[in-house]
Amino acid sequence: MRFARDVAFVEDQSDQGKHIDQARRHYLALSELYDVAAEDEAFELFQQQITFLRKIKRVAYLAPLAQGNLDELLRNGESDGTDAVQKFAKQQLLSEEIRRMDAISEDDRHELSRRAMAFVIETNASSQSRQVFNMLTTILSYHFGDHAQASELCFDLATQLEKQTHDPDRMFVEQLRGVGRRYALPGNSIVIEGKTLDGAPFDLKAYRGKVLLIDFWSTHCAPCVAAFPELKKYRDAYAPEFEVIAINMWDSHERIAEFVQERSIPWVNLHDPSPESRRTKSDANSLRYGVYSIPVSILVGRDGKVISIWAVGSKLDELLAKEFPNVVIPTAALEE
Numbered sequence: 001m002r003f004a005r006d007v008a009f010v011e012d013q014s015d016q017g018k019h020i021d022q023a024r025r026h027y028l029a030l031s032e033l034y035d036v037a038a039e040d041e042a043f044e045l046f047q048q049q050i051t052f053l054r055k056i057k058r059v060a061y062l063a064p065l066a067q068g069n070l071d072e073l074l075r076n077g078e079s080d081g082t083d084a085v086q087k088f089a090k091q092q093l094l095s096e097e098i099r100r101m102d103a104i105s106e107d108d109r110h111e112l113s114r115r116a117m118a119f120v121i122e123t124n125a126s127s128q129s130r131q132v133f134n135m136l137t138t139i140l141s142y143h144f145g146d147h148a149q150a151s152e153l154c155f156d157l158a159t160q161l162e163k164q165t166h167d168p169d170r171m172f173v174e175q176l177r178g179v180g181r182r183y184a185l186p187g188n189s190i191v192i193e194g195k196t197l198d199g200a201p202f203d204l205k206a207y208r209g210k211v212l213l214i215d216f217w218s219t220h221c222a223p224c225v226a227a228f229p230e231l232k233k234y235r236d237a238y239a240p241e242f243e244v245i246a247i248n249m250w251d252s253h254e255r256i257a258e259f260v261q262e263r264s265i266p267w268v269n270l271h272d273p274s275p276e277s278r279r280t281k282s283d284a285n286s287l288r289y290g291v292y293s294i295p296v297s298i299l300v301g302r303d304g305k306v307i308s309i310w311a312v313g314s315k316l317d318e319l320l321a322k323e324f325p326n327v328v329i330p331t332a333a334l335e336e
Contacts, residue, residue: 020061020062020065023056023062023065023066024065026052027049027052027053027069030045030048030049030052031049033045034046034049039082042081042082042084042085043082043084043085043088046073046077046081046085046088046089047088049073050070050073050074050092053066053067053069053070053073054066054070057070070096071096073089074089074092074093074096075089075093076089077089078090078093087123087126087128088128090119091119091128091129091131091132094112094115094116094119094132095131095132095135097112098112098116098132098135098136098139099135099139101139101140101143101144102143102144109140112136113136113140113149113153116129116132116133116136117133117153117156117157117160119132119133120132120133120157120161121157121160121161121164125161125168125169125172130172133153133157136153137150137153137154137179137183138150140153141183141309141310142310147183147184147185147186147309148183148184150180150183151180151181151183151184152180153180154176154177154179154180154183154290155176155177155180157176158173158174158176158177158180161173161176174287175290175292176290177290178286178287178288178289178290178291179289179290180290181288181289181290182289182290182291182296182298182309183309185289185298185306185309186306186307186308186309187305187306188305188306189304189305189306190204190214190298190300190304190306191204191285191288192204192214192245192247192270192285193284193285194247194270194271194272194283194284194285195270195271195272196268196269196270196271197253197256197257197260197269197271202245202268202270204245204304207243207245208302208303208304209241209302210240210241210242210243210302211238211241211242211243211299211300211301211302211307211320211323211324212242212243212244212245212299212300213231213242213243213244213245213297213298213299213300213311213316214245214247214297214298214299214300215231215244215245215246215247215295215296215297216246216247216249216285216286216291216294216295216296216297217246217247217248217249217294217295218248218249218250218251218294219250219251219255219256219259220250220251221294221295223295223312224294224295225263227295227312227313228263228265231244231267232266233329234316234320234329235266235267237324237327237329238320238323238324238327241302241324242320242323242324243267243268244267244268245267245268245270246265246267246268246269246270247269247270247271247283247285247286248269248270248271249282249283249286249291249294251271253271253273256269256271270283270285271283272284295312296309296312297310297311297312297316298311299311299316299319299320301323307319307323
């Protein structure tokens with residue numbers, strides 16, 4: 001009885017009262033199944049209830065019913081569920097609070113951050129707790145612009161994991177410190193080093209006076225590749241004061257060279273061909289700034305100071321328009 005998949009009735013809004021009643025009955029049936037389920041089935045049914053409530057929550061007139069039941073379900077799961085249900089419920093409760101962070105005070109945000117960090121530590125940095133912490137710091141940096149707070153949390157968590165856990169995940173600890181360095185970049189200088197595809201040493205100082213986009217990418221990253229045509233148009237429109245510096249992750253030297261030639265990529269590409277880099281699928285730059293998922297694009301100003309660590313999509317459009325207020329790019333050119 002997978003009611004979580006059966007939400008077609010909300011598409012027809014001709015009788016909202018009937019649909020609200022249907023939603024209540026669907027959820028009640030799931031709840032009754034969960035109450036009598038064996039332990040090995042309880043976790044799946046708990047997830048089905050959450051999925052169902054989140055789906056109907058997207059419909060405005062069903063949102064109050066869904067949110068109220070979701071909050072109650074998660075609180076009950078955290079206190080009365082099986083061990084797996086309790087951990088999952090705690091993760092989901094924290095995630096719900098983080099999503100609604102714009103509705104709470106700064107003091108409450110600090111308290112929520114403390115609880116998210118404690119969750120990572122008590123679960124020994126489980127994958128679920130890492131997701132919660134990543135969501136928290138991302139929203140703090142991207143939505144609130146509180147890069148300093150996000151950076152501080154990453155460094156604090158790394159230190160606490162080393163002190164309070166028996167066998168900390170060293171790779172995760174170093175990733176946290178790298179991400180912390182990345183969050184601290186806005187308003188500060190960035191360090192980028194390495195060699196170009198032809199083996200020449202890269203010198204970032206040679207680009208001082210230009211606006212730079214530091215683009216971490218891979219041929220396996222569809223959004224990265226999809227952005228290239230637009231980046232080419234920006235590079236042409238803002239030349240010679242704008243340049244792209246690409247840092248490849250995950251690909252072999254041969255594959256990058258082939259791809260650059262096929263797509264006529266005009267900007268500099270940095271790549272570390274060492275066996276260690278191929279083994280870890282990273283380089284000194286991605287390790288330094290905790291880049292382990294892409295796309296990541298960082299915009300650097302003419303003075304060498306970082307403007308934004310979130311320079312992708314429409315955000316990049318806005319940032320470049322501010323840096324080049326006297327250059328107008330026809331809309332048609334960007335839509336080609």
